[in-house]
Amino acid sequence: MTHSYDVVVIGSGPAGKSAASSLASKNNKVAVIENDLWGGTCPNRGCDPKKVLVSAVESQTIANQLSGKGIKDTPTVNWTDLMTFKKTFTDPVSEQSKKSLDSSGADTYYGTAEFIDEKSLKVNNNVLEADRFIIATGAHPNILNIKGKEHFLTSNDFLSLPDMPDTITFIGGGYISFEFAAIASAAGAKVNVIQYDYSPLKQFDQEFVKEVMKELEAKGVTFHLNTNVTEIKKESGKYTLTGDNNFSLQTDLVFSSTGRAPSIDKLNLDKANVPYDKKGVKVNDYLQTSNPSIYAIGDALSKNQPKLTPVSSLEASYIVEHFSSKENKKIVYPSVPSIVFTSPKLAHVGVTIKEATEDDKNYDINEVNASKFFSYKRTNEPVSKVKVVTDKHSGQLVGATCINNEADELINYFSILINKKIKADELSELLFAYPTIASDLPYFYK
Numbered sequence: 108m109t110h111s112y113d114v115v116v117i118g119s120g121p122a123g124k125s126a127a128s129s130l131a132s133k134n135n136k137v138a139v140i141e142n143d144l145w146g147g148t149c150p151n152r153g154c155d156p157k158k159v160l161v162s163a164v165e166s167q168t169i170a171n172q173l174s175g176k177g178i179k180d181t182p183t184v185n186w187t188d189l190m191t192f193k194k195t196f197t198d199p200v201s202e203q204s205k206k207s208l209d210s211s212g213a214d215t216y217y218g219t220a221e222f223i224d225e226k227s228l229k230v231n232n233n234v235l236e237a238d239r240f241i242i243a244t245g246a247h248p249n250i251l252n253i254k255g256k257e258h259f260l261t262s263n264d265f266l267s268l269p270d271m272p273d274t275i276t277f278i279g280g281g282y283i284s285f286e287f288a289a290i291a292s293a294a295g296a297k298v299n300v301i302q303y304d305y306s307p308l309k310q311f312d313q314e315f316v317k318e319v320m321k322e323l324e325a326k327g328v329t330f331h332l333n334t335n336v337t338e339i340k341k342e343s344g345k346y347t348l349t350g351d352n353n354f355s356l357q358t359d360l361v362f363s364s365t366g367r368a369p370s371i372d373k374l375n376l377d378k379a380n381v382p383y384d385k386k387g388v389k390v391n392d393y394l395q396t397s398n399p400s401i402y403a404i405g406d407a408l409s410k411n412q413p414k415l416t417p418v419s420s421l422e423a424s425y426i427v428e429h430f431s432s433k434e435n436k437k438i439v440y441p442s443v444p445s446i447v448f449t450s451p452k453l454a455h456v457g458v459t460i461k462e463a464t465e466d467d468k469n470y471d472i473n474e475v476n477a478s479k480f481f482s483y484k485r486t487n488e489p490v491s492k493v494k495v496v497t498d499k500h501s502g503q504l505v506g507a508t509c510i511n512n513e514a515d516e517l518i519n520y521f522s523i524l525i526n527k528k529i530k531a532d533e534l535s536e537l538l539f540a541y542p543t544i545a546s547d548l549p550y551f552y553k
Contacts, residue, residue, distance in 0.1 A: 108233055108234070111236045111237070112137060113237065114135050114136075114240070115138045115139075115240050116130075116137065116213075116243055117140050117240065118147065118244040118245055118370075118405070118407070119140075119145050119215075120405060121405070121416050121419050122243045122406075122419035123244075123404075124139070124145075124147070124204060124207070125423040126423040126426050127139045127241075128211040128213065131212040131213040132212070133431055135430075137213040138235055138237070140220045142218055142219045145200075145201040145208070146203070147245055149416045150196075151200050152197070152263050152266050153416075156266050157266065157448065159189075159193045160266075161286070163189050163293060164289050164290055164450050167181065167182055167293050168293075168450055169512070170182055184295065187269075187270070190269070216233060219373050221373065222378045222379035223378060224378055224379065225379050225401075226400060228374075237400070239401070241401075241402050242381075242402070243404050243407060244369070244374070245405055246368055246387075246406040248364075249363065249365050249366045249367055251278060253337055253338060255338050255341075258341055259278075259339070259363040261364075262287070265287055265362060272359035272360050273297060274296060274299070274357070275291050275297070276358040276360070276362065277298070277361075277364045279301075279302065279363065279364035280301075280302030281308065283366075284300050284364040285453075286449050289326075293450070297327060298327065299329050299331060299356060300328060300329070301331045302331070302332050303333070304332070305333050307330075308453070311447070311453055312455070312460040312494060315492065316453070319510060322450065322451055326450070331356070334352075335351045335354075336348050336350040337349060337350045339361060345357050346358050346359070369386065369406065369409070371387060380397065380398045381396045381397070382396065387407050387408045387410070388403035388408055392437035393437060393438065394425065394426060394438060402426060415443065417443070418443055421438075441522075442456050442457040442522060442526055443522075450512075451488070451491075452510070452512060453508075453514060454514040455506075455508040455509075457496065457506035457507060458496045460506075462496075468499070470505070472496055474493070475493045475551055476492055477511065477551075480550070482542055482547055488511055490510060490511065491509075491510070491511035492511070494507065495521075495551055504521070506525070513544050516544050520545055535553070
């Protein structure tokens with residue numbers, strides 16, 4: 108059966124769901140196609156459930172820091188109870204997301220979308236034609252292509268683990284490994300992180316990355332740098348990892364944490380005349396592909412911006428406005444804050460320390476050791492450091508990176524200062540509640 112629409116959205120994650128609901132509210136005839144969980148990765152098996160698990164790490168960390176300073180018994184993590192709590196957030200998501208789309212007036216289809224040509228696609232036994240298509244299929248865990256790769260688990264599996272094993276290993280040195288290592292260690296597991304070179308978390312200041320690693324090592328995490336795993340074997344209920352230079356390690360579970368790949372392989376993009384590469388769908392400054400009827404947003408995009416939920420939401424809002432407006436404005440991305448929810452947290456926004464170091468004619472770097480600041484000393488934090496980057500000519504704040512337990516909060520304040528171009532003297536005129544993380548801002552930027 109053939110159905111005609113103004114807009115067909117492929118994917119119901121934060122970007123696709125937002126775009127579809129908003130376009131439907133503007134009297135467009137909209138269809139949404141989903142082949143997995145309604146609502147997408149973030150609320151089902153991504154940032155939201157991960158942050159629930161991080162809450163246990165945060166609570167345990169503060170208690171440990173205050174042990175002997177008013178706190179007697181430091182807590183242990185009951186993994187079963189924690190996962191039960193997590194499910195109170197994730198279990199309702201798919202059904203609620205579907206109902207939300209239905210109530211917006213959009214038609215919903217469950218199945219895999221495949222383009223037939225430049226103006227139509229099929230899903231199950233239905234053919235959908237549309238004036239415009241939006242690809243919002245997101246991304247999925249990348250599986251390292253080595254011998255025995257069938258033994259790999261992924262982030263999806265970690266976030267639904269029924270029990271925490273005695274030993275757990277993550278291959279890859281990115282966000283996922285560092286975040287899950289902190290969680291698993293807090294839950295009592297012996298954790299290994301394997302990275303093929305000497306530079307994990309390459310996007311971040313390496314001095315601060317080493318600080319994070321030092322703190323995680325103190326909590327029982329072992330890092331194996333410059334280690335190339337070539338094979339996984341299952342032996343007596345455990346897994347043996349082997350690699351170059353006679354590397355060998357036995358573990359109860361092993362996870363491929365080598366990033367995410369765009370979920371576009373089943374779309375038949377060639378039939379729709381849509382270009383793509385290994386990073387995703389190629390688009391112009393209007394999020395439009397070379398096929399003028401097809402757009403793409405979210406993690407399915409090939410782009411330089413971080414593939415994060417707020418960025419996807421920004422792109423969804425842009426698309427809705429672009430479709431509704433007569434003006435032809437290009438999308439503009441602000442400085443995007445990135446956070447590693449490990450222990451301690453690591454965050455960055457704007458011009459990086461590496462970029463500033465390589466262009467010292469235009470940028471100044473100021474490092475502040477905030478460990479003695481009351482905001483951090485009151486909870487006995489072992490490390491709290493901030494580096495800020497300012498424009499040498501204007502004095503304007505253009506970048507910041509920080510490491511401490513409150514980095515997720517602090518980096519958002521820096522993001523506001525950078526994106527709103529607030530000058531140091533303007534900041535000094537503002538009053539913040541004291542003592543708080545915000546009240547420390549003038550000490551970092553002055």
